[in-house]
Amino acid sequence: MANQDTFLIPILPRQLGQLQGFRVLPAHLAYRIGRGPHLFRSEGSVPPQGGVMVLDASGFDGFGSGGGFCQEVVRECLSRNFSGAVLDFDVRLPPLEGIAAQLDESFARRGWNLYVPESYGRCAPRAMVMISSALSGGSLTLRLEEAQERFGRDRIALALEPAAEDFFLPSPSGSGTPLSREALSRLMERLQPSVFFSNELCARYFTYTNPDGGAHFVLFDDGETLARKVDTARRLDIHTFLAPWEQIKEYAQSLGLSRTQPAAHRLR
Incomplete structure (x- = not known):
C-alpha cells in the first residue's frame, strides 16, 4: 500500500476558514517563546483546536531555563488537542537546543510529532527534520538524499518555500x-x-x-515547479510536507490539495 502524504499548512488564526474542506493538517501560527521563557499565544486569536502548534522564537532573548516552558507547551497541546509542534527557530542558541531536546523526549512519550529546522536535527533525534525546497545550486534529489543519510530516511520533511x-x-x-x-x-x-x-x-x-x-x-517557482519538488521527495519515500498557506494557496490545486466534496443528499 502506498504511503499517504501529510501536508502541514502553517496558517494564521484568521485564515483557518480557508482550509475548510482540505485534507491537510493546520499548523497554527499563534504561538511564540516570550521572556522567562514562557509560552505566549497571539493576542485576540481564538484558541485553536486540533492540528499542530508552530513555535516562533524570533523574539526570544535567550535567557532562562526551558524546563518550565516545555511543560507549558505540553499542557497547551493537551488542552488544544494538538498532535505535535513545529519549531520555527531561525537561529541556533543553546537554550533553544535544550528546549528542542526536551520537547523531543516529551513528545515521543506521548506519540506526538515534532518538526525541527535542519540545524536542530541532532538536538532532537526523534524529530522530523525540515529541509527547504529552495535551492540556488546543486540538486534537490542529492540534497534530500544527503539529509536522509545524516538524519535517517524516515525523518525528513520537505518544507516548500516558493522562491x-x-x-x-x-x-x-x-x-x-x-x-x-x-x-x-x-x-x-x-x-x-x-x-x-x-x-x-x-x-x-x-x-x-x-x-x-x-x-x-x-x-x-510556480505551481508546476512546486509539484515537481513534491514528486522528487516522493520518489525518495518522503511523504511529509510543510506548505505555508500564504505562499502556496494559489498553487493548492497544482499540489493536489483539492477540497473534499460534500456528500450528496437524496431528495425525498
Whole structure:
C-alpha cells in the first residue's frame, strides 16, 4: 500500500476558514517563546483546536531555563488537542537546543510529532527534520538524499518555500535579491525572456543583461515547479510536507490539495 502524504499548512488564526474542506493538517501560527521563557499565544486569536502548534522564537532573548516552558507547551497541546509542534527557530542558541531536546523526549512519550529546522536535527533525534525546497545550486534529489543519510530516511520533511530571486553574476555567496510575485511579473513583462526549467533544482529560470552589461540570473517557482519538488521527495519515500498557506494557496490545486466534496443528499 502506498504511503499517504501529510501536508502541514502553517496558517494564521484568521485564515483557518480557508482550509475548510482540505485534507491537510493546520499548523497554527499563534504561538511564540516570550521572556522567562514562557509560552505566549497571539493576542485576540481564538484558541485553536486540533492540528499542530508552530513555535516562533524570533523574539526570544535567550535567557532562562526551558524546563518550565516545555511543560507549558505540553499542557497547551493537551488542552488544544494538538498532535505535535513545529519549531520555527531561525537561529541556533543553546537554550533553544535544550528546549528542542526536551520537547523531543516529551513528545515521543506521548506519540506526538515534532518538526525541527535542519540545524536542530541532532538536538532532537526523534524529530522530523525540515529541509527547504529552495535551492540556488546543486540538486534537490542529492540534497534530500544527503539529509536522509545524516538524519535517517524516515525523518525528513520537505518544507516548500516558493522562491523568486534575482542573482547578479557571478554570485559567489549563492544569495540573490528576493523578488515579490508582483516584482517578478513586472520584470518578466518588461523583458519577455525565454524561460527554462532546471531538472536539478526543480525550478524555472531566465537570464538577462543590464544596459551597463551586468548579467543576471533569475530563479523562481510556480505551481508546476512546486509539484515537481513534491514528486522528487516522493520518489525518495518522503511523504511529509510543510506548505505555508500564504505562499502556496494559489498553487493548492497544482499540489493536489483539492477540497473534499460534500456528500450528496437524496431528495425525498
